[in-house]
Amino acid sequence: MAHARRYIWWQRLVVPLTLAPALGLIAVLFGTSVLYGVAQSLGYLPFLGQTALTLSAYRNILGGANVAHDFWISFGFSLWVCCAATLLAGAGALLVVMLYGDRLRGATRGLMILNINLSFPHLVWAIGLSLLLAQSGLLARVATALHLIGMPADFPVLVRDRYGIGIILDYITKETPFLVLILLSILRSQPDAFGVVAQNLGATRWQRLRYVTLPLVLPGLSAGALLVFAYVFGAYEVPAVLGVQFPRMLSVLALEFFSNPDLHSRAEGMAISVIMALVVLVVALLGRVVSNWGAS
Amino acid sequence: MTRVVLDRLHKSFPTQPTPVLAGLSLDVHSGELVALLGPSGSGKSTVLKIITGIEQPDSGDVRLGEQSLLHVPPHQRGAVLMFQKAYLFPFLNVADNIGFGLKLRGASKQQMRSEVGRMLELVELPGIERKFPGQLSGGQQQRVALARALVVEPRVLLLDEPLSSLDTAIRHTLQETIRRVQRELDITTLLVTHDLQEAIAMSDRTALLLDGMIEAIDRPEALFQRPPTQAAARFMGISTFVTGQVEGAQLLAPWGALQVAGDGERPHAATFAIRPEHLRLLDASAPNAVPGALQDVVYNGEFTLYRVAIGADDVRIKAYQAVPHQPVGTPVYVQFPPEHLFEVLV
Amino acid sequence: MIRQFVWNIFLVLAGLLLFAPVVIFGLYGFSTRYFYPQLIPSYWSATTFLRQLTDARTRQALILSLEIGTVVSCLSLLVGYPAARTLGMRPFRGKSVVYMLLFVPTVVPPVATGIGLNILFLRTGLAGTVLGVALVHLVPVLPYVVFTLSSVFARYDPHYEYQALVLGASRVQVFWTVTLPLIFPGIVVATLFAFLISWSQYLLTFLIGGGQVITLPILLFSTVSGGNPQATAVLSLIFVAPVVVILIATSRYLATDRVHGQSGITL
Numbered sequence: 001m002a003h004a005r006r007y008i009w010w011q012r013l014v015v016p017l018t019l020a021p022a023l024g025l026i027a028v029l030f031g032t033s034v035l036y037g038v039a040q041s042l043g044y045l046p047f048l049g050q051t052a053l054t055l056s057a058y059r060n061i062l063g064g065a066n067v068a069h070d071f072w073i074s075f076g077f078s079l080w081v082c083c084a085a086t087l088l089a090g091a092g093a094l095l096v097v098m099l100y101g102d103r104l105r106g107a108t109r110g111l112m113i114l115n116i117n118l119s120f121p122h123l124v125w126a127i128g129l130s131l132l133l134a135q136s137g138l139l140a141r142v143a144t145a146l147h148l149i150g151m152p153a154d155f156p157v158l159v160r161d162r163y164g165i166g167i168i169l170d171y172i173t174k175e176t177p178f179l180v181l182i183l184l185s186i187l188r189s190q191p192d193a194f195g196v197v198a199q200n201l202g203a204t205r206w207q208r209l210r211y212v213t214l215p216l217v218l219p220g221l222s223a224g225a226l227l228v229f230a231y232v233f234g235a236y237e238v239p240a241v242l243g244v245q246f247p248r249m250l251s252v253l254a255l256e257f258f259s260n261p262d263l264h265s266r267a268e269g270m271a272i273s274v275i276m277a278l279v280v281l282v283v284a285l286l287g288r289v290v291s292n293w294g295a296s
Numbered sequence: 297m298t299r300v301v302l303d304r305l306h307k308s309f310p311t312q313p314t315p316v317l318a319g320l321s322l323d324v325h326s327g328e329l330v331a332l333l334g335p336s337g338s339g340k341s342t343v344l345k346i347i348t349g350i351e352q353p354d355s356g357d358v359r360l361g362e363q364s365l366l367h368v369p370p371h372q373r374g375a376v377l378m379f380q381k382a383y384l385f386p387f388l389n390v391a392d393n394i395g396f397g398l399k400l401r402g403a404s405k406q407q408m409r410s411e412v413g414r415m416l417e418l419v420e421l422p423g424i425e426r427k428f429p430g431q432l433s434g435g436q437q438q439r440v441a442l443a444r445a446l447v448v449e450p451r452v453l454l455l456d457e458p459l460s461s462l463d464t465a466i467r468h469t470l471q472e473t474i475r476r477v478q479r480e481l482d483i484t485t486l487l488v489t490h491d492l493q494e495a496i497a498m499s500d501r502t503a504l505l506l507d508g509m510i511e512a513i514d515r516p517e518a519l520f521q522r523p524p525t526q527a528a529a530r531f532m533g534i535s536t537f538v539t540g541q542v543e544g545a546q547l548l549a550p551w552g553a554l555q556v557a558g559d560g561e562r563p564h565a566a567t568f569a570i571r572p573e574h575l576r577l578l579d580a581s582a583p584n585a586v587p588g589a590l591q592d593v594v595y596n597g598e599f600t601l602y603r604v605a606i607g608a609d610d611v612r613i614k615a616y617q618a619v620p621h622q623p624v625g626t627p628v629y630v631q632f633p634p635e636h637l638f639e640v641l642v
Numbered sequence: 643m644i645r646q647f648v649w650n651i652f653l654v655l656a657g658l659l660l661f662a663p664v665v666i667f668g669l670y671g672f673s674t675r676y677f678y679p680q681l682i683p684s685y686w687s688a689t690t691f692l693r694q695l696t697d698a699r700t701r702q703a704l705i706l707s708l709e710i711g712t713v714v715s716c717l718s719l720l721v722g723y724p725a726a727r728t729l730g731m732r733p734f735r736g737k738s739v740v741y742m743l744l745f746v747p748t749v750v751p752p753v754a755t756g757i758g759l760n761i762l763f764l765r766t767g768l769a770g771t772v773l774g775v776a777l778v779h780l781v782p783v784l785p786y787v788v789f790t791l792s793s794v795f796a797r798y799d800p801h802y803e804y805q806a807l808v809l810g811a812s813r814v815q816v817f818w819t820v821t822l823p824l825i826f827p828g829i830v831v832a833t834l835f836a837f838l839i840s841w842s843q844y845l846l847t848f849l850i851g852g853g854q855v856i857t858l859p860i861l862l863f864s865t866v867s868g869g870n871p872q873a874t875a876v877l878s879l880i881f882v883a884p885v886v887v888i889l890i891a892t893s894r895y896l897a898t899d900r901v902h903g904q905s906g907i908t909l
């Protein structure tokens with residue numbers, strides 16, 4: 001009897017015990033980062049004697065004079081870059097899968113290549129792109145060899161430009177394969193039977209794509225796209241390499257503010273990153289909701 | 297030479313409203329093969345898992361010989377379990393699979409080789425040591441699983457429906473193999489199954505598990521021919537029950553009186569049962585025959601099933617010998633030979 | 643016919659997509675005086691490459707990145723395995739909450755995480771240390787390891803372990819002789835993710851390492867700002883080479899597209 005009771009007691013502990021180390025680590029590391037970040041953005045710096053909470057940092061970046069100007073421009077710029085990159089990458093992935101989905105399903109070597117592309121660190125990809133697209137870069141030299149341009153200045157400004165074209169291109173080329181993989185894994189988990197049934201009922205190839213493949217794939221694509229959006233919104237390395245002093249993307253701006261020895265700027269840098277985190281969380285949660293809704 | 301005793305086992309799962317085991321007791325004699333029979337989900341597998349220690353009972357005891365197993369960890373109990381799927385380790389070949397338990401006990405390579413060879417002979421699969429599980433058929437995989445279980449000389453062998461995923465012909469062959477090997481090695485065995493034929497063909501005694509307890513346990517012929525309760529009778533394939541008042545050697549039923557083997561008890565209400573193959577379909581009246589109307593005839597190969605309506609009830613007759621073909625609706629007589637009518641508890 | 647042609651063009655483009663960086667780095671890195679408008683370098687030279695390779699700072703950065711990557715992989719596996727097993731195999735209330743708690747650190751911008759932890763690590767003396775950097779890498783790494791392993795366990799059949807138990811294997815023996823061989827591909831993939839994520843980290847390393855922990859990405863980033871395309875190209879090749887080698891070595895475990903698709907990893 002005693003043995004059974006001891007056993008039940010142990011059984012109840014197994015779940016919390018096994019989850020504790022992982023959750024504990026995350027709670028400590030991530031949890032304190034959240035706490036400290038939010039606290040500092042509210043002006044709470046106990047080791048400097050400031051314990052009063054204030055929203056001045058937020059008020060400054062959202063409505064105060066210079067800083068707000070910088071903030072809103074960066075915010076808009078980040079939104080622009082994210083939307084462009086996400087939409088184009090999503091459209092590209094959809095196109096690839098709709099046109100070549102069946103061929104790609106079995107191509108394991110092709111998938112290996114995709115995996116290698118995905119594992120390329122973003123930093124390196126951005127560097128490669130900058131060498132390729134600079135005005136004296138590889139593409140410009142190819143264009144010169146083809147007599148399309150005469151000198152570097154004739155080549156369009158694609159990196160370190162005001163519209164973030166380089167950044168957008170970087171993310172398109174990196175995230176399209178990612179989304180393609182997600183879509184392929186969705187397609188693979190569906191039985192082939194759907195297509196066969198549609199064919200039986202008289203659907204042409206185009207109709208099958210439009211009425212069977214597309215609806216199957218859309219929820220996963222939307223979820224993946226929202227994830228991409230969230231990721232690009234918060235990224236630092238690529239904008240730092242391919243971006244320019246003005247306009248800067250939000251993460252670059254936040255870091256700059258934070259590195260400023262002026263305490264107010266630090267708080268503002270924190271506030272910017274808190275706002276970024278909130279935006280990203282909303283978008284990511286939306287993505288989760290959409291993917292669950294699609295899975296049902 | 298081990299006796300297995302299950303003593304009032306109770307077990308409930310949080311996901312189910314009623315307990316899976318409600319005070320189950322069972323005594324398996326040394327060297328005996330007991331079949332534990334019951335419908336799907338009746339807790340049969342749970343009994344085996346409790347014996348091996350993979351599950352713990354809420355209360356009750358499990359004894360091997362005189363020793364209680366409750367505090368013994370699973371890997372030290374000597375109770376080896378075979379599942380429905382062979383679960384041969386896919387990353388090991390046949391020889392290594394069979395030798396798995398031996399390796400854990402520190403056997404030498406020669407020992408392992410000779411033991412594995414002996415086992416493979418025993419299950420009639422010589423020479424496949426180097427093959428991998430993926431290359432074997434379902435029946436072969438189960439034989440290898442059997443060899444793997446037996447080579448460690450278990451004190452008790454537990455079989456959890458090991459044949460239910462196999463084709464009929466292979467199932468019968470494997471039933472014989474298991475029975476032969478079990479007798480030869482004299483291993484106390486508990487076989488769990490939902491298949492009546494399998495239980496009866498293989499066991500020394502058959503136990504029926506219903507509602508978390510042993511409803512009936514007896515030698516197969518006794519259980520099959522004269523189950524003690526109505527629930528047990530239903531499981532044995534009996535669907536014909538006559539309820540009425542017994543007076544002397546007469547059973548007074550709503551639609552008439554039947555002669556029964558009386559034992560001189562005082563008059564009382566009782567339910568009698570009779571096996572479907574003992575009922576006789578006649579076209580004219582006879583002693584102990586009741587009129588009815590033929591409802592359905594279904595040819596089943598070895599026997600033909602007749603469904604006759606008697607009053608408000610349906611009676612099913614299994615005729616193993618051909619009866620002249622009769623159209624549905626024909627008035628017929630159903631004879632209840634008194635020597636085959638027996639009383640059951642409700 | 644046209645479809646086949648377009649498919650071929652598509653394959654060519656895809657191939658370019660993959661191999662372009664290597665070509666680019668090769669052209670810039672193994673040449674000297676490779677100015678506009680040269681397309682094919684007039685002067686091939688391996689000096690920059692060799693100099694960079696033998697440079698003490700490069701080697702230190704390489705070793706440090708390897709060290710940190712290994713520590714992070716081991717830690718995340720040790721801590722993540724039990725959690726993943728419970729998540730994948732045991733039903734319990736609040737599972738979705740746990741998933742949420744593990745998911746959130748992967749989406750929150752690293753700038754926020756790094757800035758937030760900056761103060762804490764300064765005060766606990768972990769800032770500027772290898773341990774501190776390894777710990778902060780765990781924030782993006784641990785969730786992925788847990789998610790990868792838990793989806794492996796979701797498809798796992800515990801009966802193999804029961805079989806080993808009743809045949810006489812203790813729980814420890816079951817782990818080594820049965821569990822590990824069965825989940826080995828999953829472990830490989832999880833380790834790969836962990837290592838790659840740590841290997842590619844820049845911002846977190848920068849914010850916590852504070853200029854004292856110089857990993858390869860940090861070195862690379864400062865080289866980029868230096869504006870020397872030769873050095874940048876060479877360093878990029880050095881940075882990327884181990885990644886490609888490891889990937890090819892473990893390619894058979896990655897053969898399915900389920901791996902990336904399910905975990906939603908974005909490097």
